[in-house]
Amino acid sequence: MSVDLGRKDREFNVLFEKNQKAILAFFIGHGLVREDAKDLVQETFSKTWLHMGDLTCHPEERQRRWIFRVAANLLADFFRRKRIPPAPNLEHEADPTADVHEHVERSDKGLALERAVQLLPAERRLILSLTVLGEMTSEEIGVQLGKPAGTVRYELNQARQFLSKKMREWTEAL
Amino acid sequence: MEIDELLYEWKDQTILSASERMEIRLAASSSDLTESSRWWKSVISMAGKALVDANRINRACLFSV
Numbered sequence: 540m541s542v543d544l545g546r547k548d549r550e551f552n553v554l555f556e557k558n559q560k561a562i563l564a565f566f567i568g569h570g571l572v573r574e575d576a577k578d579l580v581q582e583t584f585s586k587t588w589l590h591m592g593d594l595t596c597h598p599e600e601r602q603r604r605w606i607f608r609v610a611a612n613l614l615a616d617f618f619r620r621k622r623i624p625p626a627p628n629l630e631h632e633a634d635p636t637a638d639v640h641e642h643v644e645r646s647d648k649g650l651a652l653e654r655a656v657q658l659l660p661a662e663r664r665l666i667l668s669l670t671v672l673g674e675m676t677s678e679e680i681g682v683q684l685g686k687p688a689g690t691v692r693y694e695l696n697q698a699r700q701f702l703s704k705k706m707r708e709w710t711e712a713l
Numbered sequence: 714m715e716i717d718e719l720l721y722e723w724k725d726q727t728i729l730s731a732s733e734r735m736e737i738r739l740a741a742s743s744s745d746l747t748e749s750s751r752w753w754k755s756v757i758s759m760a761g762k763a764l765v766d767a768n769r770i771n772r773a774c775l776f777s778v
Binding site: 548551552555556559560563567573577580581584585587588589648649652653656671672699702703706 | 716719720722723724726727728729733734737738740741742744745
């Protein structure tokens with residue numbers, strides 16, 4: 540049994556399911572907490588809904604690029620509203636890992652990993668997030684970020700090495 | 714624990730659940746409606762989902778006999 544939602548709804552649902560993971564990953568990759576990221580996903584797709592008529596006649600790649608552009612504008616508005624600088628890069632700041640040892644000690648490695656992800660340089664964090672959460676290939680990420688796929692793969696590899704090293708350091712420090 | 718496992722766990726805890734996706738889809742696709750139309754759309758959508766669930770339960774009962 541299925542409920543007929545109408546053509547616009549059906550096309551929107553397809554577009555939503557194809558892009559929601561990538562858009563959530565985009566916001567998380569820019570350092571937003573999950574709840575804020577979720578709100579911005581909703582705003583992104585509200586705007587998408589309003590432009591469905593123009594969007595459906597374009598190929599998938601162009602639709603995705605358009606959705607990413609909307610997401611980037613909403614993100615800039617978000618940072619402006621909150622008056623915080625975009626994409627904070629914590630790598631070289633003074634002891635941003637204050638409670639990390641506690642997380643590792645409590646065997647809560649998931650939380651420690653999230654802290655380690657926040658320590659990555661901004662672009663590396665975004666690439667990791669788009670790959671892991673957004674399930675995007677290095678080619679797809681390259682298109683969105685305007686970088687060769689090889690560079691994306693290199694950055695991803697560096698991110699994974701950094702995370703492994705951090706997790707090992709924190710575990711050994713106990 | 715390997716880094717891959719931790720990253721998988723991170724993903725599992727972060728991505729949107731089915732109900733969150735439905736909630737977002739519904740809210741987004743109602744963004745051009747008036748408040749009362751939005752309300753009707755959510756009622757119709759929930760009724761549709763309840764029918765689908767009821768049908769699934771019904772079938773499960775039939776197969777279990």
